[in-house]
Amino acid sequence: MTDNAKVVEILHAMKEAISENAQFLTDLDAPIGDNDHGINMDRGFKKVEADLPGIAAKDIGAILKKVGMDLVSTVGGSSGPLYGTAFMKAGAKTAGKMEIGMDDFLVMMDEAIGGVQMRGKAVQGEKTMLDAMIPARDAMRAAAAEGKDTRAVLDAGVAAAEAGVEYTKGIIATKGRASYLGERSIGHQDPGATSFTVLLKAIAAAY
């Protein structure tokens, strides 16, 4: 089980991972976007980091809700309302909980994906963060169903997210800024799918 203190520790690790990858994520956004994805995410997670001490003692749902609200109010690009809604939805399902297990995490992933889809109206295959999120969730659910331990489940999720990022290189963007490029978006990996993979890797490493 993972308690609220551990969740806070994982959120710190997510912030660090975004900071370390900020330039890389921004560079990915240059050819098919507006050159700001890493800057946006970094601004958002800096605000999250600043607010963590004040909410660390709360239940996991309240912590995740605050993370979502911080991202919505500070990121400034589409990834703000998208990741923000994802965290708020995940938080709504964990309201009042001081501990969560893999079953909860899989439900949180379902909620996060549902939130991104509700907000951005995209489906899998449109070259967005969903192309990493959905396969990662599916792989983790399959690994958990096979009775694998948390470490192995998270590793399966990371591997599937990375494969999802690779897949985005070959497809045309039909949502978000990259969709304005049409066929010229082929050959480039999606920044949002990449940032999700960075975040999931941070979760897996900090767990």
Add this chain to the structure above:
Amino acid sequence: MVGFVLVSHSKKLAEGAAELGTMMAPDVPVAAAGGMADGGLGTDYEKIMDAVTKIREQAPEGVLVIPDMGSSCMTAEMVIEDFGDPDVVLIDCPFVEGAVASIVEASGGASLQECRTAAEEARQAEKL
């Protein structure tokens, strides 16, 4: 009267569109919610929420929120959900033409629904 909030990534674009509309209809409450707090490109939840709150007070008939693209639509949608007023609505229309058409419609005392229709019909209007 109906009021308006114009949401853009760009402070200049939101202000420019508001200027084009109010030039023809100076009495209509219109707020530009463009760019981030520091003036940079992007969308700012607080700025949109403040604009909606302010315009709603001046617009008893309701408020139309007009976004440009991408995160403007998503952030404005979140503001409207949180504001929770059925007479504050997000509409899908060409940013400049829709804003001008519906602001001018509002100046004649049109209802929220009539202003909305004016904005949406701007999509069909031929310019050339």
